Amino acid sequence: MTETETETTQAPSASSPSRRVFLAGGAAGLGGAAVGAAASAFVLGGSKSAAAPADHRVAGLGTTAIATPFPHQAGIAVPAIQQGHGTVAAFDLVPGATPAQLKALMQAWTAAIADLTAGRTPAGDADTTALGSGPCSLTVTVGFGPSVFGKAGLDPASRPAELAPLPAFRAEQLDSARSDGDLGVVLAADDALVVFHALRTLTRAAAGTAKPRWVMSGFSRAPGSSPDPGATGRNLMGQLDGTNNPTAAQPDFAGKVFVAPDAATAWMRGGSYLVFRRIRMLLTSWDAQTTAAQEKVIGRHKADGAPLSGGTEHTPVDLSAQNPDGSLAIRGDAHIRLAAPASNGGAAMLRRGLSYDDGLTADGEPDAGLLFLAWQADPARGFIPVQQHLTRSMDALNRFTTHETSALFAMVPAPKAGGYLGQALLDPGSA
Amino acid sequence: MTETETETTQAPSASSPSRRVFLAGGAAGLGGAAVGAAASAFVLGGSKSAAAPADHRVAGLGTTAIATPFPHQAGIAVPAIQQGHGTVAAFDLVPGATPAQLKALMQAWTAAIADLTAGRTPAGDADTTALGSGPCSLTVTVGFGPSVFGKAGLDPASRPAELAPLPAFRAEQLDSARSDGDLGVVLAADDALVVFHALRTLTRAAAGTAKPRWVMSGFSRAPGSSPDPGATGRNLMGQLDGTNNPTAAQPDFAGKVFVAPDAATAWMRGGSYLVFRRIRMLLTSWDAQTTAAQEKVIGRHKADGAPLSGGTEHTPVDLSAQNPDGSLAIRGDAHIRLAAPASNGGAAMLRRGLSYDDGLTADGEPDAGLLFLAWQADPARGFIPVQQHLTRSMDALNRFTTHETSALFAMVPAPKAGGYLGQALLDPGSA
Numbered sequence: 001m002t003e004t005e006t007e008t009t010q011a012p013s014a015s016s017p018s019r020r021v022f023l024a025g026g027a028a029g030l031g032g033a034a035v036g037a038a039a040s041a042f043v044l045g046g047s048k049s050a051a052a053p054a055d056h057r058v059a060g061l062g063t064t065a066i067a068t069p070f071p072h073q074a075g076i077a078v079p080a081i082q083q084g085h086g087t088v089a090a091f092d093l094v095p096g097a098t099p100a101q102l103k104a105l106m107q108a109w110t111a112a113i114a115d116l117t118a119g120r121t122p123a124g125d126a127d128t129t130a131l132g133s134g135p136c137s138l139t140v141t142v143g144f145g146p147s148v149f150g151k152a153g154l155d156p157a158s159r160p161a162e163l164a165p166l167p168a169f170r171a172e173q174l175d176s177a178r179s180d181g182d183l184g185v186v187l188a189a190d191d192a193l194v195v196f197h198a199l200r201t202l203t204r205a206a207a208g209t210a211k212p213r214w215v216m217s218g219f220s221r222a223p224g225s226s227p228d229p230g231a232t233g234r235n236l237m238g239q240l241d242g243t244n245n246p247t248a249a250q251p252d253f254a255g256k257v258f259v260a261p262d263a264a265t266a267w268m269r270g271g272s273y274l275v276f277r278r279i280r281m282l283l284t285s286w287d288a289q290t291t292a293a294q295e296k297v298i299g300r301h302k303a304d305g306a307p308l309s310g311g312t313e314h315t316p317v318d319l320s321a322q323n324p325d326g327s328l329a330i331r332g333d334a335h336i337r338l339a340a341p342a343s344n345g346g347a348a349m350l351r352r353g354l355s356y357d358d359g360l361t362a363d364g365e366p367d368a369g370l371l372f373l374a375w376q377a378d379p380a381r382g383f384i385p386v387q388q389h390l391t392r393s394m395d396a397l398n399r400f401t402t403h404e405t406s407a408l409f410a411m412v413p414a415p416k417a418g419g420y421l422g423q424a425l426l427d428p429g430s431a
Numbered sequence: 432m433t434e435t436e437t438e439t440t441q442a443p444s445a446s447s448p449s450r451r452v453f454l455a456g457g458a459a460g461l462g463g464a465a466v467g468a469a470a471s472a473f474v475l476g477g478s479k480s481a482a483a484p485a486d487h488r489v490a491g492l493g494t495t496a497i498a499t500p501f502p503h504q505a506g507i508a509v510p511a512i513q514q515g516h517g518t519v520a521a522f523d524l525v526p527g528a529t530p531a532q533l534k535a536l537m538q539a540w541t542a543a544i545a546d547l548t549a550g551r552t553p554a555g556d557a558d559t560t561a562l563g564s565g566p567c568s569l570t571v572t573v574g575f576g577p578s579v580f581g582k583a584g585l586d587p588a589s590r591p592a593e594l595a596p597l598p599a600f601r602a603e604q605l606d607s608a609r610s611d612g613d614l615g616v617v618l619a620a621d622d623a624l625v626v627f628h629a630l631r632t633l634t635r636a637a638a639g640t641a642k643p644r645w646v647m648s649g650f651s652r653a654p655g656s657s658p659d660p661g662a663t664g665r666n667l668m669g670q671l672d673g674t675n676n677p678t679a680a681q682p683d684f685a686g687k688v689f690v691a692p693d694a695a696t697a698w699m700r701g702g703s704y705l706v707f708r709r710i711r712m713l714l715t716s717w718d719a720q721t722t723a724a725q726e727k728v729i730g731r732h733k734a735d736g737a738p739l740s741g742g743t744e745h746t747p748v749d750l751s752a753q754n755p756d757g758s759l760a761i762r763g764d765a766h767i768r769l770a771a772p773a774s775n776g777g778a779a780m781l782r783r784g785l786s787y788d789d790g791l792t793a794d795g796e797p798d799a800g801l802l803f804l805a806w807q808a809d810p811a812r813g814f815i816p817v818q819q820h821l822t823r824s825m826d827a828l829n830r831f832t833t834h835e836t837s838a839l840f841a842m843v844p845a846p847k848a849g850g851y852l853g854q855a856l857l858d859p860g861s862a
Contacts, residue, residue, distance in 0.1 A: 061653060061654070061655030061656055062655055062656045062657060062658065084622075084623075084653065085650075087788070126721075126722045126733075127669050127718065128665065128669035128670075128733050128734055129665055129666075129667055129668075129669045130665075131665065131669070131734065132657050132659075132662060132665065133652060133656045133657055134656060134657075134658075136653065136656055190653055190655075190656070191515075191652060191653040191656040192515075192650035192653070192786070192788070193650065193651075193652055193653075193656070193665065193667075193786065194656070196667060196786070196788050196799070200714070200718075200797075204718060211795060212791055212795060214790065214791060215788075215790040215791050215797075216790055217788055217790065219516075219623035219624065220624075221564060221622060221624055222492060222515065222567065222621055222622040222623070222624075222653070223492070223655075224492030224493055224621075224654075224655075225492055225493045225564045225565060225567055225621070225622040225624070225625070226493060226563050226564055226565075227493065227565075228563075231563060234559065234560055234561075234562065234563065234624065235560075236560055236624075236627060237560075238558050238559035238560045238562070239559075283631070287558065287631075287635060290557075291557045302557075302559050303559055303562065355623070355624065355627070357518070357623070357627050357646075357648055358789065359645065359646040359647055359648065360643055360645060360646050364642060364643060364644075366631075366646075368627070
């Protein structure tokens with residue numbers, strides 16, 4: 001099975017009523033697995049040029065369901081174009097939670113996610129918040145944090161090396177109450193109400209076993225806002241963000257993003273490690289810079305994302321290019337120089353960030369920035385060396401950002417048919 | 432001029448470059464006033480049944496511009512279907528701000544709003560955050576709070592009676608730092624990035640004259656999420672919210688929502704008074720109720736919004752209907768009984784609320800609820816008597832909500848051609 005093929009692992013539940021009147025009655029043929037297959041064919045197609053994807057994403061906003069790209073969970077590489085809204089949440093197990101409780105929670109979440117992402121009402125769910133809304137490309141991605149080992153029967157010694165807590169980085173100012181967590185969940189959809197309802201459903205299902213530790217929400221460009229749905233999005237500093245992201249079309253994409261099928265940590269094969277950072281942008285200081293100064297900080301032109309070494313957005317960056325006066329076209333402390341794989345032993349990760357806007361800080365400044373999500377096969381070959389390099393080499397961008405929270409989660413592979421999320425960890429004999 | 436006609440008061444500025452490549456090149460005929468006229472023809476049409484509006488709103492998400500429905504500002508009654516994102520912000524004048532500064536600020540905001548809502552880059556704006564996004568139905572609505580009188584040359588005695596600070600209501604728990612303000616701004620669009628960029632632009636334009644006091648953001652259903660774009664939206668309690676809202680098709684709509692053309696306060700003719708309340712929902716308690724209990728609290732069925740007195744969503748509520756056992760079908764303390772115009776001397780307002788999700792409170796509960804926006808010709812015939820009745824009569828819904836912040840603003844009429852927002856207040860001789 002290649003990266004661009006998908007498999008729907010959950011059959012439609014005959015006992016679950018359709019949440020959506022129009023799914024049942026309005027759109028012929030859009031039922032259950034057929035929805036997923038049709039949607040994934042589009043989202044994995046990933047064409048930037050055709051008009052069809054824009055029409056499909058926009059006109060089908062409500063009815064689009066994202067299939068599980070087995071053996072991976074959805075929400076990492078698919079949909080290829082990020083949904084407009086996202087929430088990241090951490091849960092902590094309640095003291096004394098048992099192995100049976102954790103297993104039951106993962107089974108309940110697996111069933112609920114299958115229903116919610118298909119637009120069905122989970123059994124027993126009386127919450128009508130999203131009634132009348134379609135699946136809206138909802139994805140829900142689940143994993144385990146370092147702190148869960150030692151709880152609910154999980155042997156602390158079984159924690160994989162990749163899930164060791166992140167090292168401290170220079171100049172970070174982390175809020176421990178809004179960092180880390182036993183369980184991590186990433187939810188995204190093209191409708192904020194659908195995301196909210198999904199997290200409420202998971203929270204109710206966790207009652208008695210796990211409680212929310214922190215919840216943060218953000219957004220990216222709305223479908224249809226740009227005529228080119230595949231265009232690189234902009235962050236709140238006004239930059240194109242994600243130009244050099246790995247793409248599924250690259251032959252080494254899976255190796256960078258997903259844990260290998262023969263990895264030593266069997267329960268993570270097909271999974272991915274998520275590094276999450278809340279990065280506040282010091283926008284008043286940023287706005288006080290000239291555009292030319294901002295471009296030197298980043299190493300790219302602000303309007304079109306072209307590297308200062310020349311060309312257009314997707315022209316390869318020439319780190320050795322010089323200005324007429326002999327200075328480096330991309331400064332020694334420019335963000336794209338220090339973050340480049342070439343500067344970090346080939347370290348790479350798939351970034352799928354969300355902008356956040358939480359109003360004002362206590363001192364009246366914008367409480368806004370980037371919910372940074374980076375997906376990788378191994379943080380030691382992804383986020384960790386890059387962030388160490390950025391901070392040790394005094395990345396010029398550091399003066400305009402503050403890392404406020406941090407978390408690391410082992411986002412498990414997709415459940416097998418009839419199985420549940422994390423089964424290979426929680427019950428290795430059965431998986 | 433009737434309520435359903437519009438006028439574009441700002442001509443396209445020949446000196447402002449188009450922010451949007453695709454506006455200039457991609458959509459023939461979608462330039463300047465033509466955009467506004469086409470868009471307003473749709474949004475004011477307000478049909479619920481035709482397929483065209485859904486297609487228009489969704490396919491045209493990026494390119495839709497909302498025209499000013501002169502003499503009113505946009506963002507009150509148009510677009511008829513609320514945009515997916517909204518931000519409410521208050522600004523305070525800096526100490527010692529002069530009348531000339533306040534006038535210059537209103538002139539700058541007027542010009543910036545004309546550009547932003549048409550998808551143009553305001554002169555001198557180097558912020559590229561929304562570059563590549565269309566207008567996305569952006570509206571920006573501006574007004575004055577009670578506290579501005581006595582500052583910048585505004586005579587405290589000239590404050591209209593309608594703008595007296597709201598009375599205290601029973602059981603509210605208001606955070607003064609996030610309440611009130613000298614100036615109020617409501618921004619909404621179908622793309623959160625476009626809203627954020629617009630507020631940043633206004634904030635930069637205010638530097639030296641006014642500073643943000645508080646900023647809160649929320650969302651409503653995304654365009655295309657439901658097959659019926661005119662369907663009543665749901666709040667985070669799962670209820671249809673807004674069923675009994677006045678509609679522009681009703682003959683007394685303008686009288687309820689807008690200050691009359693012959694009102695004593697000349698500078699508010701065509702304007703509207705905005706009551707803003709941040710209402711947190713106690714969702715854990717709410718979810719612990721049965722659906723039947725929740726329906727008694729509200730007085731409507733949760734799934735379809737039909738009143739407990741019978742019928743369907745839009746069936747008139749029969750407050751005297753009885754159950755077979757002789758009890759009231761809609762209980763004495765049901766929210767819709769106490770909030771009904773019939774229970775409040777005909778008091779009515781146009782509610783355009785936004786759901787908000789700010790993560791968790793310090794005690795781990797959902798910090799989520801409703802950003803309540805109510806528009807009315809006079810708060811004394813709108814919000815005030817209704818809220819007094821709700822609290823004095825112990826509205827059953829009060830047990831599941833907390834009013835956390837409060838503000839009142841006199842949202843001025845639209846500027847005349849060549850004029851500026853608030854001109855009739857700040858320079859009565861010229862308006």
